Amino acid sequence: MVGLDVLAAETPPYPLLPVWASEIGACVTVQRTTPATASIAPELVTTGHDVSNCHTRLGTGFNDSLPWSDHPPRCPRFLRGEYTIAGQWNATLGRVRLDFSGSSRRTREAPTAGSWEVQLGGTRWPRGGEVDRRWSCLGSFGVLPSQAASGRCLDEPHPSIGVARAGTHPPPLATEVWRRTLAPSLIALTITSAAAGHQPASSTSSGNSSTGPSTAASWARAIALPAVIVLLCLHSLSAPGYVLQVDSAFGPRSPAINWGFSAPIQLITHLLGGSLAGRFWLAGSLFLCGFGPMVFLRDRPWAAQLFAGALASLNPWVFGRLVEGQWGVVAALGAVFLWLGAWEALQRQPGWRLAFECAVLGWLAATLDQHALGLLVVLAGASLLWRKSWRSASFLRWGATSVGLLGALLVYGWVPFFVGHNLASYSSVKGFTEADLTLFRASASPSYGLWVNLMGLFGFWPERLGRIPLLNQGAPWWPVTTAVLAVTALTGAWLRRDRAWLLPAGVLGLLLAGSTATGPGLAAMVWLMRRLPLLGAFREPEKWSALWLIALVVLGAETLTFLAAKASVGRASKSAISGVVIAGIGLAVLLPGGVDAIRELPVTVVPVSYPATWLRTAAYMKAHVPSSSPVVVLPWELYEPLAFIGHHLATNPAPVVFPGRLLSSQDAQIAGAQNALGPDGIARASLHAMAGSCALQSSLARIGAQWVLVEPAPHGSEDARELLACGFTVRSGRPPGPVLLHR
Numbered sequence: 001m002v003g004l005d006v007l008a009a010e011t012p013p014y015p016l017l018p019v020w021a022s023e024i025g026a027c028v029t030v031q032r033t034t035p036a037t038a039s040i041a042p043e044l045v046t047t048g049h050d051v052s053n054c055h056t057r058l059g060t061g062f063n064d065s066l067p068w069s070d071h072p073p074r075c076p077r078f079l080r081g082e083y084t085i086a087g088q089w090n091a092t093l094g095r096v097r098l099d100f101s102g103s104s105r106r107t108r109e110a111p112t113a114g115s116w117e118v119q120l121g122g123t124r125w126p127r128g129g130e131v132d133r134r135w136s137c138l139g140s141f142g143v144l145p146s147q148a149a150s151g152r153c154l155d156e157p158h159p160s161i162g163v164a165r166a167g168t169h170p171p172p173l174a175t176e177v178w179r180r181t182l183a184p185s186l187i188a189l190t191i192t193s194a195a196a197g198h199q200p201a202s203s204t205s206s207g208n209s210s211t212g213p214s215t216a217a218s219w220a221r222a223i224a225l226p227a228v229i230v231l232l233c234l235h236s237l238s239a240p241g242y243v244l245q246v247d248s249a250f251g252p253r254s255p256a257i258n259w260g261f262s263a264p265i266q267l268i269t270h271l272l273g274g275s276l277a278g279r280f281w282l283a284g285s286l287f288l289c290g291f292g293p294m295v296f297l298r299d300r301p302w303a304a305q306l307f308a309g310a311l312a313s314l315n316p317w318v319f320g321r322l323v324e325g326q327w328g329v330v331a332a333l334g335a336v337f338l339w340l341g342a343w344e345a346l347q348r349q350p351g352w353r354l355a356f357e358c359a360v361l362g363w364l365a366a367t368l369d370q371h372a373l374g375l376l377v378v379l380a381g382a383s384l385l386w387r388k389s390w391r392s393a394s395f396l397r398w399g400a401t402s403v404g405l406l407g408a409l410l411v412y413g414w415v416p417f418f419v420g421h422n423l424a425s426y427s428s429v430k431g432f433t434e435a436d437l438t439l440f441r442a443s444a445s446p447s448y449g450l451w452v453n454l455m456g457l458f459g460f461w462p463e464r465l466g467r468i469p470l471l472n473q474g475a476p477w478w479p480v481t482t483a484v485l486a487v488t489a490l491t492g493a494w495l496r497r498d499r500a501w502l503l504p505a506g507v508l509g510l511l512l513a514g515s516t517a518t519g520p521g522l523a524a525m526v527w528l529m530r531r532l533p534l535l536g537a538f539r540e541p542e543k544w545s546a547l548w549l550i551a552l553v554v555l556g557a558e559t560l561t562f563l564a565a566k567a568s569v570g571r572a573s574k575s576a577i578s579g580v581v582i583a584g585i586g587l588a589v590l591l592p593g594g595v596d597a598i599r600e601l602p603v604t605v606v607p608v609s610y611p612a613t614w615l616r617t618a619a620y621m622k623a624h625v626p627s628s629s630p631v632v633v634l635p636w637e638l639y640e641p642l643a644f645i646g647h648h649l650a651t652n653p654a655p656v657v658f659p660g661r662l663l664s665s666q667d668a669q670i671a672g673a674q675n676a677l678g679p680d681g682i683a684r685a686s687l688h689a690m691a692g693s694c695a696l697q698s699s700l701a702r703i704g705a706q707w708v709l710v711e712p713a714p715h716g717s718e719d720a721r722e723l724l725a726c727g728f729t730v731r732s733g734r735p736p737g738p739v740l741l742h743r
Contacts, residue, residue, distance in 0.1 A: 509547025613737020
């Protein structure tokens, strides 16, 4: 086993200039910790390997100019196994290249040779996808000129860097218990309970909408299974700290309430407070995602019900949203299942009660994620065309009533959407261009292409950038389980003709999801957006894959209902065959995506604690900065790779940590897109800050900002240097923490 100690270089004195943690040089020493299993080259080769062409701005994580932007690197989850390692220290850029060969028990893949550039300054190792069939990860930071010249290493690690050891990080005991006991138990429960299938189904004919009345046991299952999945996947939330992901940030201060469609949810999280709110929002989203389909199918045998809850919760589509912090999208999926049940009932028995229920459940889905309105429109339209419900005057009357009531319930969101000027308003949506569509296009599998990837519920665009771990690593056979689930859904559509319309709706979802990843689809979407700007709300088209997921869940459950009925009333041989088929379908749900999701989520979504330097600066601001004075947060970035979360990308947490009237970026700054420049060009001045120019100071003066909070993020040091040279002084804090400046 190999241990890699990250040691910090000496920090030279720099008068009046902050020295950021990300700018402290580092060296790597390679030690032989287990001589019998490793052959180590301990010397550091100072070849000065030039990788400056890769050293582009990494502030937002949306920079498509990086060489690996289309084919991101694939990295091992843990460096564990037997390796031969040689290191190269690049004093100029502060990077270390480690070339290794050998095998890895943890990754289930055996790289024969390759390169791995280690991210220094954190205890997490980066992850990604493939570049030129080599294993490669990048972590970089600048170094001060005097450090570059010396390239010396200290005997002890710098406190701001810490020590990162590869291969010496065994999983926590609690994680191993969950993985080795409860996860297999969940698998066994799903397979055995499905194979048993002793609950009889009263009918499986195409004309009936139910197979039997729901019971207390079905409701208990609808609560128990999602709760178990939440415990399996998110038991890491018991750790102290705050949840901080790419699109969700929580801290000591309650999140502000922005009036829009999600205002009711924001109000709840505001009342709960930062620490509890993040846990409630994340765990509640995953719970609702499994609870919704199980309630929708509560009149089905427990084999079908368990299948629906497991597949809806444990899949790559949901996993990617949980890791990225798009928890509202996950929760809205569960609400759409609940709405679908009410909508079907309204078509069978039109009346005021069901019309009101549809409106309320549609409001819930739109409150959780306004993109769910698009799903509701497609599902409602497809069901009307299939069932020809327009022939019923009663349904038309009560259906229109339900739609009108839904619009009235959402009036608090429509107004700020059309008259507001924030990131989620119509003014921003109509500014989306081809650059947005190109960045947020669906990802294709290197081996199987785009459409197979989408059918497997992969294709989330951060997969292309290597931001989230793939649930099919080490399992090249994953299209087999995808095919099993697709055939199961196709069989369910044939068995239940009244719900067969879900299959073409799901196929439409796949076509929309992959549209902008093809040349003709991209051109068509650009043409449509110019004439109907509201379509830009779906600039991330892979959200439409939810329609395919709904089809897999509902129609697959119908197939299991049929098989469970055969197993309960047929001969022993037929019952055994049905049980084996049900067990195979259950395994297709869990392998590889389901089991990998259970394994990856607890180590990927982990609460973090804000450093003491952040909290001290926040306390100083509360005591000394007038509440009416604007405080500009620099660098002007919406997303930042912060050191205390291992330099992983996260939304700027300043609003949930620091008090006062903060002015911070609300723009993702996509290359080629129409990016907001901020008040009086602060964004441009910050992005091109140069000592002595005072352009940034002039922009701040025009808006009357005398206070500036500089966070320890990339490009922050340049902003601080310019402001310090233009009359600003340090009032609180010092690197490697945030610094409060005043003029």
